Amino acid sequence: MIFELEIENFRGFSHSKFSGFGRINLIGGQNNVGKTAFLEALYLNHSPQVSTLMQLRGMNKSVITAFPVRAWDNLFLNQQRNATIRIKSVNEENLSHLLTITVGDSTLIDEESWSEILLHDEESKISTLNLIYQNGEQAIPLSSLVAHSKGILVKGGHSAELPLPQIYWIAASLNSSEQNLARLYDQCYLDGNDDKVMQALKIIEPSLLKARTLTLGTPLIYLARQHENVMPLSVFGDSLNRVADLFLKLVNDRGGILLIDEIENAIHHIHQPKLWEMLFELAGEFDVQIFATTHSLEMLKAFTQISLETDAIDNNFYFKLARHIKTHEILGTKHDVETLDYGLKHYKGVRGG
DSSP, rough: EEEEEEEETTTTTTEEEEEEOOOOEEEEESSSSHHHHHHHHHHHHHHOSSHHHHHHHHOHHHHHHHHHGTTTTGGGGGGGGOEEEEEEEEEOOOOOOEEEEEEEOOSSHHHHHHHHHHTTTGGGGGGEEEEEEEETEEEEEEEEEEEETTEEEEEEEEEGGGGOEEEEOOOOSSOOOHHHHHHHHHHHHTTTTTHHHHHHHHHHHHTTEEEEEEEEEEEEEEEEETOOOOOOOOOOOOOHHHHHHHHHHHTOOSSSSEEEESTTTTGGGGGHHHHHHHHHHHHHHHHHHEEEEEEHHHHHHHHHHHHHTOOOOEEEEEEEEEOOOOOTTTEEEEEEEHHHHHHHHHHHHHHHO
């Protein structure tokens, strides 16, 4: 499990260090204080791939090709692309993983590729992003991405060989594609974990009878309620789709990390205690470490309530992010569950916002 995270020059982070993470880590704070960027940093650190980078906010291909020289600016603190992004995590065994991101020349781009790009662009309209991974003393160039007016050229791509646990990301507003959810369901079915996913879905819709995947042109998950015909998961509403996304990734992430942005989205407050109860149980069973952000006081209260009821207080923590009043550096205050419970009951500044 990740025990410590250090972020430098990424998004709104100048140089911040967080430590003492547990099995379940809930991240709160006011708007624009870095909660989502915190998850993005973790995601990049443990999945330093081009596909990961292009999922982040602001990484829109049409915008990149329209302004290639400024393609990567939004990743850097104050858009200072001459800086170096460093994201370092340390696990409970004191092994560190350092990802370095820079803009500049690349040794991974060969002469033939450069010639191909320069047929379409002047060199001043090209911007190269370099990803370098360091494990101990060894630095490994991973990928170079060259933005130009015709697209993005990618060279390298060795991240699959890195000794990193699997990591899944659940965005605040967009669930996985229906096809990807169907693939995840098939995997959990083969592993004998489909009953756990159905139990989670019944938190939202108790009348569900069964779930299965069907290929009728495109693989989809179909659900059946009492006295109704089977229908695609997508027609059941945002709440059921989000719960499916969350728990399908959890049960397919054994020994890995799960990131959830704005965990309360689409989940009515009456379902939140039961949601946490299942998350605590399955995170332990599948050895998954969870980092989730929230704005919701109800979600924070449910997290605290279930932590206390299930004796999970030694594995669950709340981190409140805030900016230093003078330096504006992002700081994280760690609360154990008992301190959080006291603060919520006495309104001592630990609510989600």
